[in-house]
Amino acid sequence: MPRISIPWREMFVLCLLAAGLAYGSNLLRPDPLPLWTDYFQKKIADTRALGLGTVSIAEAARLYDTKGYLFIDAREPGEFAAGHLPGARNIPFETVYSGLDSVLDYIPKRQALVVYCSNAACSKSRDLGEQLKVLGYSGILIMSEGYDAWAARGLPTEAK
Amino acid sequence: MKTFLEMPARFLFGLVFVYAGAAKIADPAAFAASIFQYQLLSDWLVYPAALFLPWLEAVCGLCLWAGAFKRGAAAICNGLLVIFMLALAINLWRGNDVACGCFGNAGSADTQAALIRDGVMLALGLVVQYFARESGKPGSKKMAQSGLGVAAS
Numbered sequence: 001m002p003r004i005s006i007p008w009r010e011m012f013v014l015c016l017l018a019a020g021l022a023y024g025s026n027l028l029r030p031d032p033l034p035l036w037t038d039y040f041q042k043k044i045a046d047t048r049a050l051g052l053g054t055v056s057i058a059e060a061a062r063l064y065d066t067k068g069y070l071f072i073d074a075r076e077p078g079e080f081a082a083g084h085l086p087g088a089r090n091i092p093f094e095t096v097y098s099g100l101d102s103v104l105d106y107i108p109k110r111q112a113l114v115v116y117c118s119n120a121a122c123s124k125s126r127d128l129g130e131q132l133k134v135l136g137y138s139g140i141l142i143m144s145e146g147y148d149a150w151a152a153r154g155l156p157t158e159a160k
Numbered sequence: 161m162k163t164f165l166e167m168p169a170r171f172l173f174g175l176v177f178v179y180a181g182a183a184k185i186a187d188p189a190a191f192a193a194s195i196f197q198y199q200l201l202s203d204w205l206v207y208p209a210a211l212f213l214p215w216l217e218a219v220c221g222l223c224l225w226a227g228a229f230k231r232g233a234a235a236i237c238n239g240l241l242v243i244f245m246l247a248l249a250i251n252l253w254r255g256n257d258v259a260c261g262c263f264g265n266a267g268s269a270d271t272q273a274a275l276i277r278d279g280v281m282l283a284l285g286l287v288v289q290y291f292a293r294e295s296g297k298p299g300s301k302k303m304a305q306s307g308l309g310v311a312a313s
Contacts, residue, residue: 005293007229007231007232009232010231010233010235011232011235013229013232014216014220014223014229014232014233014236015216015236017219018215018218018219018220019212019215022212022214022215025185025211025215026188029188031189033188033189033192033207033211035207035208036204036207036208037204037207038203038204039196039206039207040196040203041203043196118256119199119256120199121196121197122197
């Protein structure tokens with residue numbers, strides 16, 4: 001049985017070198033990444049910079065109870081069929097490329113909207129929200145944590 | 161036989177890591193988005209990881225090419241592959257078909273295919289690690305020739 005020796009010293013030197021290069025190259029970039037920033041909060045800030053509002057799951061649940069908001073699911077039809085918020089309309093983000101206007105005929109421009117996709121990592125809700133804004137909708141809120149977080153909290157869902 | 165296999169295996173393994181690292185160094189913001197979609201790291205660590213990991217891959221890949229620090233480089237590359245495979249497997253288990261992000265935006269969106277590819281890479285990496293271990297033994301002829309006796313001790 002051969003004895004396994006781990007080359008810790010070499011590994012440490014290589015990690016140190018990579019860290020130095022990563023830090024130095026980032027400083028030299030025209031658009032350096034912020035080193036110590038909460039990625040999710042940065043994503044929310046970027047969404048707001050586009051002129052879209054954002055809501056947490058708790059806030060979205062409160063808005064849902066008011067019945068004054070139309071929830072729009074930006075995921076694919078298969079994902080929507082597997083589970084969605086009761087009453088939500090499925091407008092897959094891909095609709096943007098195949099005639100979003102015709103899908104939106106029945107939604108008045110003054111309607112307050114909450115758009116969501118799968119989870120915090122997806123960007124379909126933000127991208128769809130941006131397109132809706134271009135088409136003249138003004139009251140658009142993005143539920144940034146997505147459907148998965150909604151379902152994980154035990155809030156109402158339905159499948160069909 | 162060992163010499164016949166060692167160099168091509170090491171070069172190929174190094175090449176893949178240099179390519180993967182360079183693709184992500186070119187667009188760290190896209191790689192940060194890939195890391196975030198795995199939902200495994202703290203949100204605070206996404207940007208540091210997006211900057212550090214590609215450089216670690218590129219540095220280790222170059223070292224494998226050059227034959228310097230190759231024991232450490234092979235160990236790190238194999239460790240990274242194990243971590244990547246675990247991350248992919250966890251998301252497969254969660255039902256999230258994440259885009260791998262392994263080669264920047266050019267990576268496969270098929271989690272299972274990415275897992276298999278990483279498995280093949282790991283097998284190659286273990287061969288490289290084995291040969292590097294042989295040449296890195298204290299007192300070995302190759303080690304004395306390489307002049308890396310102190311660093312590889």
